[in-house]
Amino acid sequence: MRIYWLTSSLKLLNCNKNILRPTGVHRNLSATVQTNGENTQVTPPPPVIETVENNNKNPQQQRALHIAVIGVPNVGKSTFINNIINHKVCPTSAKVHTTRKANTAILTTGQTQLVFYDTPGLVTQNEIRKHHLEQSFKSAYRHAIQHADIIAVMQDASNSWTRKELHPTVLDTLKAYAQLPSFLVLNKVDALKSKRVLLDLIKTLTNDTLNGKRPSKKADLPSREEQATAGHPLNKRETSWNHFSDVFLVSSITGSGLQELQDYLISAAKPRGWRYAANVYTDEKPESLIVESVRARLLDYLPQEIPYNLKCELEYYNVEKHVVYTSVVVQCPTPRIERLICGESNGKLRQITERVTSDLVEMFGQAVSLTISTISGGKKKA
Numbered sequence: 001m002r003i004y005w006l007t008s009s010l011k012l013l014n015c016n017k018n019i020l021r022p023t024g025v026h027r028n029l030s031a032t033v034q035t036n037g038e039n040t041q042v043t044p045p046p047p048v049i050e051t052v053e054n055n056n057k058n059p060q061q062q063r064a065l066h067i068a069v070i071g072v073p074n075v076g077k078s079t080f081i082n083n084i085i086n087h088k089v090c091p092t093s094a095k096v097h098t099t100r101k102a103n104t105a106i107l108t109t110g111q112t113q114l115v116f117y118d119t120p121g122l123v124t125q126n127e128i129r130k131h132h133l134e135q136s137f138k139s140a141y142r143h144a145i146q147h148a149d150i151i152a153v154m155q156d157a158s159n160s161w162t163r164k165e166l167h168p169t170v171l172d173t174l175k176a177y178a179q180l181p182s183f184l185v186l187n188k189v190d191a192l193k194s195k196r197v198l199l200d201l202i203k204t205l206t207n208d209t210l211n212g213k214r215p216s217k218k219a220d221l222p223s224r225e226e227q228a229t230a231g232h233p234l235n236k237r238e239t240s241w242n243h244f245s246d247v248f249l250v251s252s253i254t255g256s257g258l259q260e261l262q263d264y265l266i267s268a269a270k271p272r273g274w275r276y277a278a279n280v281y282t283d284e285k286p287e288s289l290i291v292e293s294v295r296a297r298l299l300d301y302l303p304q305e306i307p308y309n310l311k312c313e314l315e316y317y318n319v320e321k322h323v324v325y326t327s328v329v330v331q332c333p334t335p336r337i338e339r340l341i342c343g344e345s346n347g348k349l350r351q352i353t354e355r356v357t358s359d360l361v362e363m364f365g366q367a368v369s370l371t372i373s374t375i376s377g378g379k380k381k382a
């Protein structure tokens, strides 16, 4: 098992700027404009990114690795993926449950294509019920893992309440897919006052299997009976995993440690044809990225549970002369909540709109004209 320390602060961002030219989300799908309930097909927008220079067009020489990134809500999975591919394709927010379905993010460099599956935070059935989450929450990460060659388990190293234990949902997932290799990513190390806790944390989470004496196959996992006779009471909750092949310490925000992780994944890639063209960063539809970006910023700007009860819908989407024109409607359950979103003289809504617009400009690499309107009790307010 290897551990990767923080040695390469911000290297990734600098390095990738050379590999990937200024970019946006590639889309070759025909856009659908919805106006007054009618669907009109419009010409697909031109690709908005420059093609990454790729000298390796021969599929025989291509390599690829598909990585499922899993972890409990808010550990930084989406931020990590955006920064490791050096491109914003996954909406993020400071609140939990920002990602609601599996998103794909792609990095193609040299001969290798890395495909990351961003997943919703792992939740129990009880949490799904309690927070009115869609059942797709569970199926989304299953879908991601089923398509993955390797699992990245992300843990928030800065959270002193949760960092010492792998959540039961994470362990259940690892057990269910024990045939897949996995590695541990301790994220948010920038937020730690002292890095001294990290070594203990690694020992705890890996069950001190750093000395290389760990079993590597599912068949090697001890049975419940063996655990009991080995002095592990059956009712003792498991909180660690013996089978991580590596541990990485990263800060997805500063980029620290991401270059090593990228190199590791590139070296683990298998000889295999690429699933996506070299100039594609996501297979997500732009319409869906727009709605998810609005939703993510509403989570940031509105207090407590309020944003979770809002419904966002795309009203219009079109690309003309390299400008994305789009509008999103936010359905509010009550006029009071609508007033809260709009703020005095619509100041808050304007702020949210500006913030989402700059997110979308970053995503698409194109000018964006966005309108967000609110609706409550059937009355619309732009």
Ligand SMILES: Nc1nc2c(ncn2[C@@H]2O[C@H](COP(=O)(O)OP(=O)(O)OP(=O)(O)O)[C@@H](O)[C@H]2O)c(=O)[nH]1
Residues within 6 Å of the ligand: 071, 072, 073, 074, 075, 076, 077, 078, 079, 080, 091, 092, 093, 094, 095, 096, 097, 098, 099, 100, 119, 120, 121, 122, 187, 188, 189, 190, 191, 250, 251, 252, 253, 254
């Ligand atoms: N300090 C610090 N904050 C981070 C880091 N990575 C992510 N965050 C913050 O953590 C919060 C959650 O980030 P996300 O990327 O949305 O987390 P997530 O795991 O995708 O969350 P869900 O989609 O809700 O499961 C955001 O406020 C991020 O800015 C990091 O390395 N350091």
Ligand SMILES: [Mg+2]
Residues within 6 Å of the ligand: 077, 078, 079, 091, 092, 098, 099, 118, 119, 120, 121
């Ligand atoms: Mg997320």
